[in-house]
Amino acid sequence: MTTNDSLNVRRQAATPRGVATATTVFAERAENAELWDVEGRRFIDFAGGIGVLNTGHRNPLVMQRVNEQLDRFTHTAYQVVPYEPYVELAERLNALAPGNTPKKTLFVTSGAEAIENAIKIARAHTGRPGVIAFSGGFHGRTHMTMGLTGKVVPYKKGFGPFPGEIYHLPFPMPAHGVTVDDTFKAMDRLFKADIDPARVAAIVIEPVQGEGGFHIAPTELLQRLRTLCDEHGIVLIADEVQSGFGRTGKLFAVEHAGIEPDIITTAKSLAGGFPLAGVIGKADIMDAPEPGGLGGTYGGSPIGCAAALGVLQAIEEGKLLERSTEMGKRMIARINRIAARNDVLPIGDIRGLGAMVAFELVKAPGSMEPDPDAAKALCARALENGLLLLSCGVYANVIRILVPLTAEDNVLEEGLGMLEKSLSDLAVGRVAAE
Structure with a gap:
């Protein structure tokens, strides 16, 4: 045995x-x-x-969709021979994402890959290098996402140096005496001492921190970040890899704050156990990279896309x-x-x-x-x-x-x-x- x-x-x-x-x-x-x-x-x-x-x-609805797709084909590489489940899922997510601005969606394989691509897209759109993240945040284990992650052990220990032009701000934690005002005071110091806001491509934040301890981003923080990003032409990225797909009572946690991010990254519960991640963003921003600048061999797997369509059906029918x-x-x-x-x-x-x-x-x-x-x-x-x-x-x-x-x-x-x-x-x- x-x-x-x-x-x-x-x-x-x-x-x-x-x-x-x-x-x-x-x-x-x-x-x-x-x-x-x-x-x-x-x-x-x-x-x-x-x-x-x-x-x-x-989940029965997810497994049904997956089995139906398995009977058709398992892989073509979307960049070689595209397929309808990818397009259908993109259409669904574009319509479901918060805000009225037209959206487009890219599919990749992991949450870290989604964040990497979100940063690439923001840099292509703005022509700027800088990225701001938050202490306690977790964005992945690739080189760029380790740099963005705001926790050393075990995610960053022994793996440096990390990419340049990444900066961190304190994440508000009322129970530990860190306020939204503290965050913005640190932002002011950052813009005076380290980087001109005109050189910042993106601010990336988890609406609810995952590995950082489930600290909830205050509505005031997210709304003030939206205003600041509009003022300086910075792309606001909501990392919804762990907080998305119904976990917080909204499809996306950022909806609780009533703002429209420029880009949303998602993975984890998107496909109910099958490897799939997405980058959902405002159409003009998403179109910034040149043809061929985005993608990947397994990105937007037909099995994963089928599973995700089952997930959306399960969320809706089950009133999740x-x-x-x-x-x-x-x-x-x-x-x-x-x-x-x-x-x-x-x-x-x-x-x-x-x-x-x-x-x-x-x-x-x-x-x-x-x-x-x-x-x-x-x-x-x-x-x-x-x-x-x-x-x-x-x-x-x-x-x-x-x-x-x-x-x-x-x-x-x-x-x-x-x-x-x-x-x-x-x-x-x-x-x-x-």
Whole structure:
């Protein structure tokens, strides 16, 4: 019988240690918000493949579209022989993206590739080199996107030097004393000391930070950035790779702020588990690169495009935007009740937008001092209790919940019960150790 232990021995011998895994279990099969490992053990999935499975594992509408496409063809390279699913999906996203400005969409394979292309397009449109990003932001592991990412370990350590003309600003975090005004004071200093705004091609921001800890960009921040970009001719890029496709209760998280970005990047839950990413932008900006300047061999895979059309159908027919809002309220209410107990690990700030929910683990009740060891221990204990859970944050002390929006109510409640039990188990163990 194949076991997790035997597979881990093979994994360590065959794959580099830089490709770390959050768990030591190997998947055998999965359905909606549940997963079974090779030893037959069941887990509730609060990780969702790092935000890829908003519509769940093997969503029937997604699988139907994929199987229909598999019966036609799997690949032609869109730049050689184009196909309708690419065009149809682009049409759908152009119509769904916020704002009334005409849009065009490019498809690639990964979120990092989407960001790389968004920067290329912004530079071609403006003729400028500079890019501004934010502390705590995560935009990928390619060379350019590592430079944009605002967290050193593990994403940037040992990989420099990074591309020039990249600058970082503090991201507002009210719970940690960083305000929108602080961000714009830093912007003023940047424009006086480091780069003329006339040399800035783009500002890239996550409407809700993913790896950075699920910090929500205040509406005021996004609206002031929109005004600043209009004033200086800067392209505003919303990185919706983790926050998109219903996770926050809107198709795109930036819709909560009521602004129209110049470019939106998307991936992860766009195609329900199949590799696909998109760059959606204002048509005049998207047309800046020369023919042949954009694309890629696998970009806009017909299988991925078919899957994404199934995802849009699932979101609409399942009313998943409304479901996301409902689930978020339920999760935050439950976590607040857990935090009020005196026999669980201390919980600090609790935050969320729709079903993009997170909480911080801290050293002591009422403290804001991060406790990354507790977060690591909680993920491990949750796994023992049958729950897949991920941490994140600049200080690695944030627990994030990315459960599929299609999870049944009883499965969601069972998972929250496992989370509560894990927090209690560790608190009891801590007291016993003392």
